[in-house]
Amino acid sequence: MGIATRDSLRDWLQAPGSLSRRLARLGQCFDVQVLRQGVAPFRALERAALGLPPRGLTVVREVILRVDGQPLVWARSAVHQRATTGPWRALKGLGSRPLAHLLYDDDRIRRSELQPRRLSRHGHTRRHAARQWQAATGQAMSPQMLWSRHSVFSRGGALLRVMELFAPELVRQRPGRPKH
Template sequence: MGIASRNSLRDWLRAPGSLSRRLARLGERFEVQVLRQGVAPFRALERLALGLPPRGLTVVREVILRVDGEPLVWARSAVHQRATTGPWRALKGLGAKPLAHLLYDDYRIHRSELQPRRLARQGHTRRHAARQWQAAVGTPLPAQMQWSRNSVFSRSGAQLRVMELFAPGLAGQRPGRPRR
């Protein structure tokens, strides 16, 4: 995915507020397909973003967001395991509900600036997303699926990192506008 592809996803990479709510406005049916939720070791970028020590565990939730059955976003959220007994305990019971239900309805939660990022073609995150995408969707992760955005949500001193990787099917679509 080159500059032209990034430009066509620019609105999505920078769109404030809830991605789930914007996606839901594109079609008739919005779904969250939970791929995994559980405890995992820290990843370096997550550890740095969350300001965590070199060792420890996170609670990770990985999902595919679909509109009218079409997979459009692979997302991963990570929070320090201790925070799931405190400010982020509602994450445990979220199930197939969008994370937006927790993040945007609570005035105590603050979001960092969105950070667009191109994933390395052979990087760990992209390889991991590709394995999950193939298993859940039945087709390979599109080669053009390289642009993500990252942000950190803070509540009561505990932080939650969210990374969203965009499918090329969103290119050319305006966030929150119905498809033509």
């Protein structure tokens, strides 16, 4: 397969609604593998997206989304630590359930536009994701896995940023419409 380009992943990068629900429609078994959930320092892009000060802590959740055992998406969500005692407190007890359970079943939550982004092959986020992918799957992350999207969800004035990095295997799949 050739390099996964923005055009070849366009449907996934622009698909509205729940990514988890769209992925679940691709196979028999949809799985969320939690790689890490805990407190971490702000990253520049997260800080900017969440409108946060230069210093502080976020609560980060990093996962791999799998369909029928095949890893297809690496995702990272980040929220200011204070928000996990307020509007985003349910994030703490989410476990291996999809984040979609919090984001799409509450009419008070609003989502920003989806922002596609090509990661630098040697940038911090890509390297971090590749290390986690290798540890979790036993396989190296495809060098073609460069396209991501991010958006910001708002609830009660508190913001949550979600970033999803797509495996090139999704090029062969259509996102379809999820059941809400």
